[in-house]
Structures are given as C-alpha cells and as structure tokens.
Amino acid sequence: xxxxxxxxxxxxxNVSKYAKTILDKQNPYxxxxxxNYKYAQLHRDIKSETLLRDIDISExxxxxxxxxxxxxxxxxxxxxxxxxxxxxDDSFFRVSSLLKRDTSSINLDLIDDKNLFLDISQINExxxxxxxxxxxxxxxxxxxxxxDEYPKSxxxxxxxxxxxxxxxxxxxxxxxxxxFESNLQDNSHLNFVSFQSDNIHTRNEFYASLNxxxxxxxxxxxxxxxxxxxxxSFIQHLKPSSSSREIFxxxxxxxxxxxxxGKIYVDSIxxxxxxxxxxxxxxxxxxxxxxxxxxxxxYADDVKCSHGSTVxxxxxDQIYYFKSRGIDSEMAKKILKKAFIAEIIESIKDxxxxxYSNNIIESLLT
Amino acid sequence: xxxIKNLHVSIEEKxxxxxxxxxxxxxxxxxxxxPNGSGKSTLSYVLSGxxxxxxxxxxxxxxxxxxxxxxxxxxxxxxxxxxxxxPMEIPGVQTSFFLKTAINSKRKYLGHSEMDALEFAKLMxxxxxxxxxxxxxxxxxxxxxxxxxxKKKQEILQxxxxxxxxxxxxxxxxxxxxxxxxxxxxxxxxLRSKENSFLVITHYQRLLNYIKPxxxxxxxxxxxxxxxxxxxxxxxxxKGYEEISKSA
Numbered sequence: 001x002x003x004x005x006x007x008x009x010x011x012x013x014n015v016s017k018y019a020k021t022i023l024d025k026q027n028p029y030x031x032x033x034x035x036n037y038k039y040a041q042l043h044r045d046i047k048s049e050t051l052l053r054d055i056d057i058s059e060x061x062x063x064x065x066x067x068x069x070x071x072x073x074x075x076x077x078x079x080x081x082x083x084x085x086x087x088x089d090d091s092f093f094r095v096s097s098l099l100k101r102d103t104s105s106i107n108l109d110l111i112d113d114k115n116l117f118l119d120i121s122q123i124n125e126x127x128x129x130x131x132x133x134x135x136x137x138x139x140x141x142x143x144x145x146x147x148d149e150y151p152k153s154x155x156x157x158x159x160x161x162x163x164x165x166x167x168x169x170x171x172x173x174x175x176x177x178x179x180f181e182s183n184l185q186d187n188s189h190l191n192f193v194s195f196q197s198d199n200i201h202t203r204n205e206f207y208a209s210l211n212x213x214x215x216x217x218x219x220x221x222x223x224x225x226x227x228x229x230x231x232x233s234f235i236q237h238l239k240p241s242s243s244s245r246e247i248f249x250x251x252x253x254x255x256x257x258x259x260x261x262g263k264i265y266v267d268s269i270x271x272x273x274x275x276x277x278x279x280x281x282x283x284x285x286x287x288x289x290x291x292x293x294x295x296x297x298x299y300a301d302d303v304k305c306s307h308g309s310t311v312x313x314x315x316x317d318q319i320y321y322f323k324s325r326g327i328d329s330e331m332a333k334k335i336l337k338k339a340f341i342a343e344i345i346e347s348i349k350d351x352x353x354x355x356y357s358n359n360i361i362e363s364l365l366t
Numbered sequence: 367x368x369x370i371k372n373l374h375v376s377i378e379e380k381x382x383x384x385x386x387x388x389x390x391x392x393x394x395x396x397x398x399x400x401p402n403g404s405g406k407s408t409l410s411y412v413l414s415g416x417x418x419x420x421x422x423x424x425x426x427x428x429x430x431x432x433x434x435x436x437x438x439x440x441x442x443x444x445x446x447x448x449x450x451x452x453p454m455e456i457p458g459v460q461t462s463f464f465l466k467t468a469i470n471s472k473r474k475y476l477g478h479s480e481m482d483a484l485e486f487a488k489l490m491x492x493x494x495x496x497x498x499x500x501x502x503x504x505x506x507x508x509x510x511x512x513x514x515x516x517k518k519k520q521e522i523l524q525x526x527x528x529x530x531x532x533x534x535x536x537x538x539x540x541x542x543x544x545x546x547x548x549x550x551x552x553x554x555x556x557l558r559s560k561e562n563s564f565l566v567i568t569h570y571q572r573l574l575n576y577i578k579p580x581x582x583x584x585x586x587x588x589x590x591x592x593x594x595x596x597x598x599x600x601x602x603x604x605k606g607y608e609e610i611s612k613s614a
Binding site: 315317318320321322323324325326327328329331335336338339340342343 | 415416438442448524
C-alpha cells in the first residue's frame with residue numbers, strides 16, 4: 001500500500017514535469033515555429049483556450065491517470081525514460097489528448113471477426129488497442145466529418161509474436177488532429193495504411209517504437225483534399241534487427257497544402273535496422289503546395305536506412321503518348337493519377353479490403 | 367488519304383520544315399529517307415499533333431479533313447497512327463490495360479459499344495503471338511524495363527490492334543536486331559491492304575528489303591529533294607545522302 005502511494009507521488013511529480021514541459025515548450029498553439037509543427041498551421045484553427053493557458057493540478061492528474069492506463073507496469077512509468085517515450089520528440093498531441101480526453105481500452109484478442117470496423121468520429125475518448133494473439137485481424141478505423149477541437153490519440157500495443165493490420169480512412173473532415181502510437185514488442189508486425197481525402201484541416205501523427213526483429217509498414221495516401229493536410233511520423237528502432245517501411249503519396253490540387261515530415265530514429269544498440277522512407281507528391285496546379293521533410297537520426301553503425309522525397313507534376317509527354325493512341329487527356333490524367341497511387345492500394349494484403357479501399361479511392365479520385 | 371502542301375514548321379523560332387509537299391494515296395506505302403536533322407521526326411510529330419511545333423504555313427489534308435484542326439486523340443481515333451522512335455515508359459499502367467483503353471476510346475469515338483473482355487483477350491492474344499510477344503510482357507507496366515526491341519514490337523502490337531488507316535513508322539528499325547526486324551516487318555506487311563497507307567521513316571535501306579515501298583522520298587533540310595520508286599533507296603545506299611542531295 002505504501003509502495004503504491006509512493007509510486008503515485010513519483011508518478012504525478014514526473015508527469016507534472018513532463019506534461020508541463022510539453023504543453024509549454026512544444027505547444028504549437030502558443031508557438032508557431034516549433035519544427036515538428038512547422039507546416040501544420042494549427043493556429044488557423046485555434047479555439048482551444050485550455051491549450052493556451054497554464055493547466056492546473058487536477059488536469060495534470062487526469063493526464064497521470066490516463067498515462068497509467070497506458071502501461072501495464074507502473075514502475076516503468078516512474079522512470080523518466082518511459083515518460084519521454086520518444087527521444088526528445090514527444091508529441092504535444094499525445095499530451096494534450098490525454099489532458100482533454102479519457103482513454104478506453106479495446107482488447108483485439110476478444111474480437112471474433114477477422115475484420116473490426118470502428119468509427120472513431122463517434123467516440124470522444126482516446127482508444128488504446130491491445131493485441132497479443134497470432135490471429136490476423138484487420139482493424140478498419142473510420143474518421144469522417146470530424147470537427148475536433150482537441151487532438152485524439154489511438155494507441156496500439158502489439159505483444160511479442162503478434163500482428164495487426166490497420167486501415168485508416170480519414171475522409172471529409174472539417175478538422176481532425178490524430179495521434180497514433182504503435183508499440184511493437186519483439187517479433188511483432190504492424191501494417192498501417194492511412195487514406196486521406198476530402199479534408200479541410202488535418203494532422204496525423206504516426207509514432208512507433210520498434211523492438212527486437214519487428215516490422216512496421218506505414219503507407220499514406222492523400223488525395224483531393226482542401227486546406228492543410230499534415231502528416232508527421234516518428235519511428236524509433238530501439239532494439240536490433242527491426243525493419244520499417246514508409247511510403248507516403250499525395251496528389252495535391254485546388255490550392256491545397258500537403259505536408260509530410262518524417263523521422264527514423266535508430267538507437268545505438270539497434271544494429272541491423274532496416275529503415276526505408278519515401279514521400280512522393282504530385283502537384284496538379286501552380287497554386288498548390290507540397291512540403292516534404294525526411295529525416296534520419298542514426299546512432300548505430302550497422303544499419304541500412306534510406307529516405308527520399310519527390311515533388312513532380314503529370315508528365316506532358318506521357319499524356320501525349322496516351323492521346324496519340326486515341327485516349328483523351330482527361331482519361332489519360334485519371335489513369336496516370338491511379339498509376340501514381342497504385343502502390344499504396346496494392347500494399348493492402350487482404351483481397352476484399354483492397355477491393356473495398358480501391359472502390360472508395362476511385363470514387364474520390366477526380 | 368494524306369495531302370501535305372507547302373508545309374513550313376518551326377520550333378522555338380528555328381525553321382525545321384521548309385516547304386514540304388507529300389501526297390499519299392490509299393493503299394500506298396511511302397518511304398521517307400534522310401540524314402539526321404533533316405526534319406523526318408519533326409514531320410511525324412507534326413502529323414500526330416504534338417504541341418510546341420509551330421505551323422508557319424501550308425496545309426495538311428487527311429481523309430478530306432483539315433488535319434491541323436484536330437487534337438492528337440482525334441487524329442488517332444480518325445485512324446492516324448504514329449509508331450514512335452522512342453516510346454514513352456508508363457510506370458504503373460499495365461500494357462494490356464493500356465491497349466484495352468485505347469481500343470475502347472476509339473470505339474467510343476466511332477459510336478460503338480465497348481469491346482467485351484473475352485473478345486479483347488482473344489484479339490490481344492492473336493496479335494501478340496504474331497509478333498512473338500509473350501503473355502508475361504502484356505502484364506508488365508507499359509514499356510517499363512522493356513528492351514529497345516520489345517518497345518518497338520509493342521508499338522507494332524498497338525498498331526495492329528488499332529488497325530489504323532494511315533500509319534507512320536518513325537525509325538522503327540533503329541535498335542532492332544535482324545530477327546526482331548523481320549518479325550516487326552511481317553507485322554507491318556500483314557496490315558498492308560488497299561484500304562490503308564504507310565509512311566515509313568528510316569535512315570537505312572535495310573528495312574525496305576522487308577517492307578517494300580511503292581515510293582521513296584529523300585528529305586534534306588526540311589524539303590523533299592528527290593522522289594522515286596524502290597530503286598531510289600538502292601541508289602541512295604550506294605551513293606549516300608550527300609551526293610543524292612547534290613544531284614537533286
């Protein structure tokens with residue numbers, strides 16, 4: 001009993017320190033120039049007064065309670081290392097979502113169906129998913145018509161030898177600020193595909209921690225958005241022999257701004273890491289913008305990491321080739337756009353889900 | 367079929383074609399030969415309608431229509447086909463899908479319904495076999511990682527599937543080995559009929575051993591300097607462009 005109390009004390013002290021630092025120094029609502037939020041233009045939608053003022057002790061306790069629900073071992077929580085889960089790059093979204101929302105847990109091992117469909121725009125809480133069985137589960141997360149003031153967090157804890165497929169449809173949102181955190185234990189796999197279309201102002205953060213010999217695939221597709229669509233990823237390889245593969249593709253038009261910032265962090269003991277990151281944008285007009293910022297931070301010496309980024313427009317010579325075979329330019333452009341994004345759709349392994357996703361994307365492709 | 371009169375073309379203020387006249391009737395095969403930079407490829411691009419070429423003067427009549435008023439895809443759907451010297455690579459677009467889209471675009475233009483999948487598969491299979499193109503290649507992305515010879519075969523496959531009225535072959539022989547040259551030529555010869563015409567553009571007389579032209583024209587500095595029958599190609603092979611152009 002006494003021990004628990006002591007831990008609570010340590011915990012709330014640490015949490016206070018932690019939360020205050022993040023909410024103060026990393027707060028993009030207060031400071032527009034924070035590197036990780038550089039292009040997100042969050043100040044445009046600034047209505048969240050509580051994210052601007054100093055928070056009081058009861059609110060900090062809520063974060064503390066939320067964080068303790070995120071970890072199975074409270075002793076770990078008390079250490080600074082675990083609080084600063086992401087090396088000097090912890091997310092403001094994570095902290096503020098824990099401040100403003102409660103967190104519910106869903107144990108995916110208890111799901112009978114192979115596919116679980118969840119509309120998170122209907123849920124006010126953060127959600128914490130657990131998966132430890134070896135069954136293949138496809139989790140389809142729908143987020144649509146959201147007009148959120150505060151960030152919302154989705155956590156995935158994937159135990160040793162387990163795996164999970166996630167498909168995220170982020171469609172027709174006015175405002176949506178999502179934080180995804182994936183903790184992959186040894187030898188686990190996560191395949192994550194995020195489709196984003198017809199949104200006005202969105203930011204998605206994808207944070208992942210990779211342990212021994214695990215594998216994380218993250219694919220993103222942005223098409224036909226308006227306003228600002230911002231994607232940030234931070235993937236940390238903490239143990240040896242894990243791999244991550246990230247491919248983001250965006251078709252940007254009608255004055256929209258699409259951003260991708262991504263970092264791969266490799267710890268000094270994470271030898272034999274294999275990391276790949278690529279972001280490609282297709283700009284269809286002169287008034288739209290694509291910002292790409294890939295980063296590597298590597299402290300181990302035996303790793304394979306690569307990253308790249310391209311911004312291009314539709315190739316006039318390719319369109320001419322189509323036309324020379326009788327295919328009109330509207331059709332040619334549509335085929336070339338589909339060809340550009342095909343890699344992302346093909347990354348969905350389940351046939352039915354791939355067809356399902358393809359139909360949705362095709363209907364959104366102009 | 368095709369009537370080019372006094373054609374003057376420039377690109378970025380530079381005159382390339384300077385008063386070219388050429389008349390091709392239904393069922394005829396014409397060869398156009400000339401040295402590098404004489405305007406051969408420019409003529410083929412102008413006929414297919416590629417932009418950035420400025421038509422300074424002259425007329426081109428095709429099938430009793432003013433060709434210059436038609437857009438690139440309209441020309442194609444009216445039966446004009448250009449086999450490219452350097453076909454474009456189209457990553458992410460399967461060859462068979464491209465062929466199907468092209469065929470159905472033409473059918474739509476002509477007011478016909480789409481070709482059904484089985485009929486299309488049969489047509490593609492028979493035409494591909496004639497050209498010694500295997501099935502695996504049709505599943506690959508169009509022209510991506512194709513060898514030079516495979517790209518040229520692919521152009522001829524497109525041509526035979528679209529069965530154009532007027533086909534222009536722009537140095538289709540370049541980059542082909544002897545076997546591929548024979549296969550490609552056979553593909554062209556199969557299409558020859560009283561109804562359609564060809565303009566075969568080449569540097570070398572070799573191709574014309576396989577595709578016997580009715581007429582041979584020599585182009586130099588943007589104009590046709592000499593016309594004749596097949597024997598002109600042989601004479602050219604013997605004497606070279608310089609001497610022939612001088613004597614013209």
